[in-house]
Amino acid sequence: MSAPETPREQRRPSAEEPRIARTREALASGLWELLQENELADITVAALCRQAGVHRTTFYGHYRNILDFAASVYADVVNGLGAVNVDQRGTGRTQEEVGVLYAEALRRILVHTFAERRVYRALFHTGTFHAVLADGLRPRFLLALYAWQAYGLVPAMDCEVAAAFLGGAYASWIEQWVAGEDDDVEAWLASLPDLLPGWWPRDGFPGV
Template sequence: MPGLHSPKPQRYSPSDEPRITRTRDALEAGLWELLRDHELAEISVAALCRQAGVHRTTFYGHHRNIFDFAGSVYAGVVDRLGTVELDQRGTGRTIAEIGDLYVESIRQIVQHTKAEQRVYRALFHTETFLGILADQLNVRILLALHVWRAHNVPPPALDLDATAAFLGGAYASWFEQWVVSDDDDVEARLATLRYLLPCWWPRDGFPEA
């Protein structure tokens, strides 16, 4: 998986059980290696486990198939790219600065998903990945909504949980449409969000259409 956008194995907290962490890291590293020369659909669980030095029984104890595992890995990559280093109140930042940070995180996801287009196309053809991705985005959006609320941006009566769930699904579908298309203009894609976000959401950082 060449290029600047190659994902890195996910890091875990020190409280995680070391053996599980080592196994997960080995499987992730094995997946990245196999994807250098193979399409996702060509990779079997047996091949991945041989590459990672992990027993198949261990793999099936946590995942149903190769697509299930790859989906969790790639959704984790999107989640990490979508992480913005702010506390829950966006302390010390202006609305414009916060907006720039969020737009940059979306830009990184857009760049990454296009760079890894062949894998994401395969994942979006499964029955589960869209929902997995929506759940990950839901969490990130809810955190953003709490930051905006601390800056008095959303209407006071807005239900943040319901809004995050709605926008998480919308964002996931927006990324899916981007991945399955042949378009590669990242800035033009970002500019479409100026018209798709709720009217109260700050437009700072988004390119002009």
């Protein structure tokens, strides 16, 4: 008989974590409020901290500047909109159903980034947001690749490398969307299948 496993010590949440989360939420709310009447480049740390009721030393303890914070906030928004309720085996769903879920997630991202196009243009103009967004999208694509792998669709490849590549490609695709004047979400989404690998499912895309 094998010896029983030694119980693993559970990680206890730091007492600081809820406070940090509340601070970030207050700063994010303050940023969105200020952006209603101001350009991102015109918002100062002092103004944001006044709006959020947060001390500047607290802000600088986590972020270098307004652009650094805004990039983090907006990348998280895109990442959240890209979330799909699928595990890495696609359990309980058909390939077609999973494909539709991913297409719907992309549609949500396009609708949101169009509505906030002014801010996303400013963020991409910094030259650093692309990398932040790509890094945030990478885990989403890794999950998608594992799901497609479970359906036998993915050719022999390093999924980590492929996920990083796709994260960067999609960040560029979103950047082109917000940089242009096109407002047709469905047409932009319909253009994506031509850019995807041949084995990537097309379920859920307009016109497919």
